Amino acid sequence: MREIDREISDYAAGIFLRHFRSGGLLGAESPSLDLVRDIDLLRAHWAISAPVREFLQYLLAHRHDAQALLQFQRRTDDAVARGRIDARASVIARRVAGHPSLTVSEEPVRSFNTGPNQVVAWVVQMAATYAEQLFAMPPKISAYTGLIETAMKEISAVKRLDALREPLKHVIMGRRPGPNVLRDAARSRRLIYRYAIAAYMALTGIEAGNEAALASVLHSTLLGPLEVWRRFELAVASGIGEALSLELALPLRLSVLDASPGQPVLRCGRLSLFWQSGGGLYMPPAPEPSEMRLAAVLAAYGMASAADRPDLVLVDNQAERVVAIIEVKYLTGDTASARFQEAAGQIIRYGRGYTGETDLPALIRRSLIVLSQAAPTLLNDTAVAPRAVDFNGIKSGLLRDWVRDWLSSVA
Numbered sequence: 001m002r003e004i005d006r007e008i009s010d011y012a013a014g015i016f017l018r019h020f021r022s023g024g025l026l027g028a029e030s031p032s033l034d035l036v037r038d039i040d041l042l043r044a045h046w047a048i049s050a051p052v053r054e055f056l057q058y059l060l061a062h063r064h065d066a067q068a069l070l071q072f073q074r075r076t077d078d079a080v081a082r083g084r085i086d087a088r089a090s091v092i093a094r095r096v097a098g099h100p101s102l103t104v105s106e107e108p109v110r111s112f113n114t115g116p117n118q119v120v121a122w123v124v125q126m127a128a129t130y131a132e133q134l135f136a137m138p139p140k141i142s143a144y145t146g147l148i149e150t151a152m153k154e155i156s157a158v159k160r161l162d163a164l165r166e167p168l169k170h171v172i173m174g175r176r177p178g179p180n181v182l183r184d185a186a187r188s189r190r191l192i193y194r195y196a197i198a199a200y201m202a203l204t205g206i207e208a209g210n211e212a213a214l215a216s217v218l219h220s221t222l223l224g225p226l227e228v229w230r231r232f233e234l235a236v237a238s239g240i241g242e243a244l245s246l247e248l249a250l251p252l253r254l255s256v257l258d259a260s261p262g263q264p265v266l267r268c269g270r271l272s273l274f275w276q277s278g279g280g281l282y283m284p285p286a287p288e289p290s291e292m293r294l295a296a297v298l299a300a301y302g303m304a305s306a307a308d309r310p311d312l313v314l315v316d317n318q319a320e321r322v323v324a325i326i327e328v329k330y331l332t333g334d335t336a337s338a339r340f341q342e343a344a345g346q347i348i349r350y351g352r353g354y355t356g357e358t359d360l361p362a363l364i365r366r367s368l369i370v371l372s373q374a375a376p377t378l379l380n381d382t383a384v385a386p387r388a389v390d391f392n393g394i395k396s397g398l399l400r401d402w403v404r405d406w407l408s409s410v411a
Contacts, residue, residue, distance in 0.1 A: 131152050235394075274312065281313075329343055
């Protein structure tokens with residue numbers, strides 16, 4: 001991965017961490033997320049995150065590493081001792097039953113359903129439960145689908161292992177492994193138990209709002225399955241959301257984990273940001289002569305014009321109007337100039353569908369073009385042109401300057 005790709009992922013994950021953690025786990029007057037909803041979603045993402053996947057893959061590669069441990073089972077027999085005799089219990093049993101030859105003993109047996117194997121079984125069962133919940137959430141064309149399906153196949157294969165069949169039968173959803181069991185797993189020299197305890201601690205860390213645990217989940221699930229250009233769009237969206245929150249002094253409400261089609265990925269006060277969705281306010285404008293000719297050419301080949309879908313749209317919910325259009329371009333070998341010209345044309349075309357000719361210049365001036373690198377410099381601040389910024393500018397705080405500028409013009 002190129003350096004800029006890692007920086008984009010770190011930038012987006014850093015914003016998510018700040019706003020997921022600011023809600024806390026005990027509630028707040030104005031949390032940045034719905035705690036009842038998003039904690040369960042984070043648990044679901046844990047099921048396909050790196051700590052769990054590494055644990056499952058190790059289990060499948062080392063099927064015989066689970067260790068049957070010695071435990072003692074109390075038995076009462078007639079004149080038979082299958083292990084160490086409990087003299088006191090035997091005397092009591094004989095007097096209560098009136099049977100002179102009853103013997104109570106502790107029979108040594110080996111079982112997988114004991115000690116650190118309980119941690120292994122519990123993690124596997126929880127991963128299966130939460131992965132199924134996550135699979136039911138996204139659309140089938142989601143970038144998550146392949147990752148979730150792979151994780152579920154690994155979980156199913158692990159659940160078929162002979163060593164885990166007995167422990168899995170005794171897993172109770174509402175009961176977690178006890179402290180002694182967790183301690184035994186943490187002290188074990190066997191990697192199977194170290195991977196199991198690492199996955200378990202990742203889950204408890206998420207529930208406690210631990211930054212390292214959240215980062216592990218966000219990097220390997222929320223950002224992991226996305227293409228780099230989508231990841232860049234998500235980073236820009238999160239940066240705009242944080243800039244809005246800082247400038248408006250209002251909480252940022254994220255819906256990235258479960259945003260359904262047509263719904264905003266974040267909200268801040270009366271403003272909503274839509275990703276790959278027009279926000280429901282787009283009305284196709286009357287086609288221009290060149291657009292009519294293009295439609296005729298495509299029709300001759302049995303094709304239709306591509307549907308308009310801006311990268312990001314900022315909407316004022318109360319006024320029911322689009323505040324700004326944001327076009328995001330990730331450069332992969334092409335020139336910044338060519339992608340900038342493409343984005344500028346898209347903003348003008350989309351703008352015609354969001355407002356009339358009278359208000360179009362103001363909308364264009366409030367709009368933004370974001371390139372991953374080498375954004376051009378605006379030479380005339382008074383021109384009817386969108387602003388431009390690249391990723392280096394985003395890291396230096398230019399998104400907040402852009403938000404401040406158009407907020408002042410709207411006011």
